Amino acid sequence: MTTPLHIGFIPLVDAAALIIAVDKGFAAAEGLDVTLVREVSWSNVRDKLNIGLFDAAHLLAPVAIASSLGLGHVKVPIVAPFNLGLNGNAITVSPALHAAIMGEIEGDALDPMATALALARVVANRRKSGAEPLTFGMTFPFSTHNYQLRFWMAAGGVDPDEDVRLVVLPPPYMVDSLANGHVDAFCVGAPWNSVAVDLGVGHILHFVSDILVRAAEKVLAVRQSWSEKNAGGAGGPGPGGCPTPPNSSRIRETAPRPRMSWRGPTGSASAPR
Amino acid sequence: MSAESSPKIVIVDESPIRAAILEEGLREAGFTGVVHISEMQSLLARIYALDPDVILIDLENPSRDVLEQMFQVSRAVRRPIAMFVDQSDAASIQASVDAGVSAYIVDGLKKERIKPILDLCISRFNAFSKLQDELDRTKSALEERKVIDRAKGILMKVKGLTEDEAYVLMRSTAMREKKKIGEIAQSILTASELLK
Numbered sequence A: 001m002t003t004p005l006h007i008g009f010i011p012l013v014d015a016a017a018l019i020i021a022v023d024k025g026f027a028a029a030e031g032l033d034v035t036l037v038r039e040v041s042w043s044n045v046r047d048k049l050n051i052g053l054f055d056a057a058h059l060l061a062p063v064a065i066a067s068s069l070g071l072g073h074v075k076v077p078i079v080a081p082f083n084l085g086l087n088g089n090a091i092t093v094s095p096a097l098h099a100a101i102m103g104e105i106e107g108d109a110l111d112p113m114a115t116a117l118a119l120a121r122v123v124a125n126r127r128k129s130g131a132e133p134l135t136f137g138m139t140f141p142f143s144t145h146n147y148q149l150r151f152w153m154a155a156g157g158v159d160p161d162e163d164v165r166l167v168v169l170p171p172p173y174m175v176d177s178l179a180n181g182h183v184d185a186f187c188v189g190a191p192w193n194s195v196a197v198d199l200g201v202g203h204i205l206h207f208v209s210d211i212l213v214r215a216a217e218k219v220l221a222v223r224q225s226w227s228e229k230n231a232g233g234a235g236g237p238g239p240g241g242c243p244t245p246p247n248s249s250r251i252r253e254t255a256p257r258p259r260m261s262w263r264g265p266t267g268s269a270s271a272p273r
Numbered sequence B: 001m002s003a004e005s006s007p008k009i010v011i012v013d014e015s016p017i018r019a020a021i022l023e024e025g026l027r028e029a030g031f032t033g034v035v036h037i038s039e040m041q042s043l044l045a046r047i048y049a050l051d052p053d054v055i056l057i058d059l060e061n062p063s064r065d066v067l068e069q070m071f072q073v074s075r076a077v078r079r080p081i082a083m084f085v086d087q088s089d090a091a092s093i094q095a096s097v098d099a100g101v102s103a104y105i106v107d108g109l110k111k112e113r114i115k116p117i118l119d120l121c122i123s124r125f126n127a128f129s130k131l132q133d134e135l136d137r138t139k140s141a142l143e144e145r146k147v148i149d150r151a152k153g154i155l156m157k158v159k160g161l162t163e164d165e166a167y168v169l170m171r172s173t174a175m176r177e178k179k180k181i182g183e184i185a186q187s188i189l190t191a192s193e194l195l196k
Helices: A013-023 A042-050 A061-069 A095-104 A112-128 A144-155 A171-179 A192-198 A224-229 A245-254 B016-028 B043-050 B064-071 B090-099 B111-159 B163-176 B181-194
Strands: A003-009 A032-038 A056-060 A078-086 A089-093 A135-138 A165-168 A185-189 A203-207 A216-223 B009-012 B034-037 B054-058 B080-082 B101-106
Touching (some): A003 A013, A003 A042, A013 A032, A042 A056, A042 A216, A042 B064, A056 A061, A056 A078, A061 A078, A089 A192, A095 A112, A095 A203, A112 A144, A112 A203, A135 A144, A144 A165, A144 A185, A171 A192, A185 A192, A216 A224, B009 B016, B034 B043, B043 B064, B054 B064, B054 B111, B064 B101, B090 B101, B101 B111, B111 B163, B163 B181
Parallel strands (some): A003 A032, A003 A056, B009 B034, B009 B054
Antiparallel strands (some): A078 A216, B054 B101, B080 B101
16 A cells, blocks of 8 residues: 655755655655655745645755744644755855955965954945945745854854845845845855856855754654654665765756756746746 | 725735736725735835735745745834734635635734635635636647647648548547547657658
């Protein structure tokens, strides 16, 4: 007998484990009939998980905690039996902000403390000259991206709430927003940092793993009530796992399917439609 | 309904047709203060400037996450809350998710004032997807019509049949093979392309 499961996800590289589990038949081999549902916002993923339209979801780790605590939203206890990814985010800055930080840096540009201190001087200079505060894009209020940006800049003495603007942007809009000057920098997961670099509109300043080691990024989340009802069903990850090098090429073969590609409002980097 | 008592409603939707359908419905129902935002850049700035009581956004819009930031921003004087926060009405939450729309409501607005807005919103969103489905079906029927006509032309030329005979031949083949006539027509087109 197979168990039907609806699992929501956002098209990001760290949803790979779920996509592989379904496409390569690992889920079916465990008697699970999984339907993956692509969503366009974390709000949708959270709401559909909360009200029971999804059995499980690819979710930002902090959203699982916020939902369990009822922060900013409905209190629905969530449990996260699997971590779908550690780290994977990067801080990417516009060429202009990169030049400004490099102009102020003392010490090693690879040292996040040195760049954070340089950022504080850039922020102070801008304030003196009456320029607009810098704007940083991140993916969701309850996201590692938000906390990681704040952690980094605060270490250099930049107050994330007073000295700069932090704005939420859907990941597919990040690169366009950097290119058209809507934001000066962003923190996001793969593939959007590399996309910005490839298009020549951004420099990766830091991989967040240089700032925080082993940060839980996305989890496989289920409602606590669902988990209690279905206890004992979930086994460990299948043989081979995801991150081992021999498998990574197979993951690359699987991922670029039509449903994983999208065209957006202005072409290059854009929204799933 | 007077202007003072009519809540200010913002519709965030990139589909101009759906937004127009919804806006018209709201106006007919006496909600005069309706503004449509279709431009997602600087969405928050526009919403702060408009200071709405109710924000309606389609669930296909990635900018829903942008709205969620409003709950966290302390300088916003009037903090909107998600419709989902009020869990007392599970049926209408379910109906709105099915219809593909989400509502954000400024704290303090009475529930009985929200209900008609939301109900209208759900029915208009459902009406729109029905229209969309019909349009898609009509388009594909039209497309199939064209394929059948071209296949008919090929049969008439190659086998020297009349138009009626060509059609009957395709129809009987479709019945025998338990396929749609459109599929048979497409096979004829493909085959004739290959045999050229």
